[in-house]
Amino acid sequence: MGYTPEMKELIKRVEATRQERVERTQRGEYFTPMTLDERHDVLSKFHPDYMEKGRVAVRVGANKGDVYPEEVVACIESYPRIMPGQVKLDELETKSADILVIGGGGGGTSAALMAAENGLNVILATKLRHGDANTVMAEGGIQGADHEVDSPYYHYLDCIGGGHFTNTPELVAALTHDAPVVIGWLEKLGMMFDKKEDGRMMVRHGGGTCRKRMHSAGDMTGSEIMRILRDESRSHKDKIEVIEFSAAVEILKDANGRASGALMYNLETEEYFVIKAKAVVIATGGNGRLHIQGFACTNHYGATADGLVMAYRAGASFAFLHSTQYHPTGAAFPEQNVGLLITEKVRGLGANVLNIHGEQFVFEREPRDVESAAIIRECTERGNGITTPVGRLGAWLDSPMIEMLEGPGTVERELPAKFMQFMRYGIDIRKEPMLIYPTLHYQNGGIKINDRTETGVPGLFAAG
Numbered sequence: 408m409g410y411t412p413e414m415k416e417l418i419k420r421v422e423a424t425r426q427e428r429v430e431r432t433q434r435g436e437y438f439t440p441m442t443l444d445e446r447h448d449v450l451s452k453f454h455p456d457y458m459e460k461g462r463v464a465v466r467v468g469a470n471k472g473d474v475y476p477e478e479v480v481a482c483i484e485s486y487p488r489i490m491p492g493q494v495k496l497d498e499l500e501t502k503s504a505d506i507l508v509i510g511g512g513g514g515g516t517s518a519a520l521m522a523a524e525n526g527l528n529v530i531l532a533t534k535l536r537h538g539d540a541n542t543v544m545a546e547g548g549i550q551g552a553d554h555e556v557d558s559p560y561y562h563y564l565d566c567i568g569g570g571h572f573t574n575t576p577e578l579v580a581a582l583t584h585d586a587p588v589v590i591g592w593l594e595k596l597g598m599m600f601d602k603k604e605d606g607r608m609m610v611r612h613g614g615g616t617c618r619k620r621m622h623s624a625g626d627m628t629g630s631e632i633m634r635i636l637r638d639e640s641r642s643h644k645d646k647i648e649v650i651e652f653s654a655a656v657e658i659l660k661d662a663n664g665r666a667s668g669a670l671m672y673n674l675e676t677e678e679y680f681v682i683k684a685k686a687v688v689i690a691t692g693g694n695g696r697l698h699i700q701g702f703a704c705t706n707h708y709g710a711t712a713d714g715l716v717m718a719y720r721a722g723a724s725f726a727f728l729h730s731t732q733y734h735p736t737g738a739a740f741p742e743q744n745v746g747l748l749i750t751e752k753v754r755g756l757g758a759n760v761l762n763i764h765g766e767q768f769v770f771e772r773e774p775r776d777v778e779s780a781a782i783i784r785e786c787t788e789r790g791n792g793i794t795t796p797v798g799r800l801g802a803w804l805d806s807p808m809i810e811m812l813e814g815p816g817t818v819e820r821e822l823p824a825k826f827m828q829f830m831r832y833g834i835d836i837r838k839e840p841m842l843i844y845p846t847l848h849y850q851n852g853g854i855k856i857n858d859r860t861e862t863g864v865p866g867l868f869a870a871g
């Protein structure tokens with residue numbers, strides 16, 4: 408258990424440079440961030456999104472001709488699970504509500520709550536258990552400009568820059584303006600955010616941010632979000648019916664082409680049923696578990712692109728589906744942890760990213776795509792990666808720096824989940840660095856929506 412003797416030998420190189428790196432950080436001297444040209448160069452050569460390999464053009468539907476990862480295209484071009492005429496809809500058990508929300512993560516549960524708060528009856532149907540979702544796995548925090556030195560304007564600019572000026576401005580505006588309101592709403596519902604002694608929210612930097620605006624609950628922020636959202640939905644039992652282990656299979660439309668519900672599949676009884684509604688919200692999360700280009704993945708097992716497929720088949724279109732986020736710091740060792748997210752907060756707390764020689768090679772707070780591309784370059788082209796016993800490559804994330812910078816006890820207090828996840832395999836991240844490599848984390852694009860979350864299909868919305 409723990410690192411092999413060879414890896415322990417390499418860790419000595421990290422230890423040899425640590426004191427000096429800590430002192431530099433304490434003086435506020437950081438590794439020089441890349442220029443825009445340098446960012447472009449490393450992205451174009453090393454980020455999987457920019458590679459031709461593994462990408463194909465879609466042959467059918469509204470986005471015909473667009474080039475996406477082949478795993479995604481295979482899903483959206485696949486035969487339907489159920490052929491026309493295979494079931495008679497009017498003979499199936501049918502439930503009705505004002506709103507059908509498909510997906511029981513943070514996006515779906517918030518949508519259900521907001522509909523219920525506005526007097527509507529909701530059915531929230533979800534494939535697994537309510538809360539079995541990526542939301543519950545979110546670690547580092549939730550960003551919102553609610554501090555006096557910050558504003559949604561700066562948050563907006565950071566997002567636009569992080570998106571290399573290609574984002575849809577109205578969506579970024581909606582996100583950044585709503586973020587402080589949502590953080591206030593979550594707190595009102597009882598979310599236990601990390602706070603300072605004076606009661607104000609603790610905020611930290613995320614990648615590519617000019618202000619500290621990451622609000623957290625330890626390194627289990629999503630779990631805390633999901634706890635209060637799920638609790639709150641239980642308090643609205645009269646308005647929100649939650650149906651678990653039921654996957655939506657197809658969106659149903661009325662004679663006017665308006666979304667009118669969904670064909671559902673009960674995973675326990677293996678029976679189809681119908682939910683009719685005046686409007687449908689797709690909140691089924693992402694496609695991480697397609698393991699695009701063979702990358703390890705941080706996502707829960709339900710993240711299999713269902714919503715994309717259903718929405719496309721109903722006539723909606725996609726935006727930015729070519730773009731996938733590879734989180735720079737996924738665990739690369741031990742094998743049991745491979746792909747597991749190592750939250751950005753670890754770098755936010757001061758841990759350096761290092762090569763086999765114990766040297767820094769990238770500024771720790773580059774946007775995630777740039778940071779990932781730089782790690783891939785260092786480990787592949789430059790040959791400065793650490794090889795695990797099964798042949799994976801990785802770079803060090805020097806977590807022991809955290810306690811030297813922030814004081815003893817910080818790792819267990821701020822990163823309890825990471826501490827346990829590594830301790831379980833004999834690695835004490837207070838004393839030994841973590842081995843990391845970029846991991847598939849996030850479907851950046853998805854169903855095309857406007858700033859009111861409307862898709863191109865009347866009555867069909869997408870959230871999350």
Ligand SMILES: Cc1cc2nc3c(=O)[nH]c(=O)nc-3n(C[C@H](O)[C@H](O)[C@H](O)COP(=O)(O)OP(=O)(O)OC[C@H]3O[C@@H](n4cnc5c(N)ncnc54)[C@H](O)[C@@H]3O)c2cc1C
Nearest residue numbers: 510512513514534540541542545546547548655692709871
């Ligand atoms: C490990 C990890 C760490 C993260 N950390 C952060 C972070 O620190 N900060 C941050 O902002 N973001 C973070 N994220 C991203 C964030 O968690 C997601 O963007 C967000 O939670 C997505 O919410 P959602 O409701 O859209 O999707 P999800 O939370 O994934 O919920 C989707 C739900 O839909 C269900 N579903 C899927 N298909 C069907 C179907 N056919 N029928 C019915 N139900 C279906 C799923 O089972 C699931 O319950 C992290 C993600 C991961 C995986």
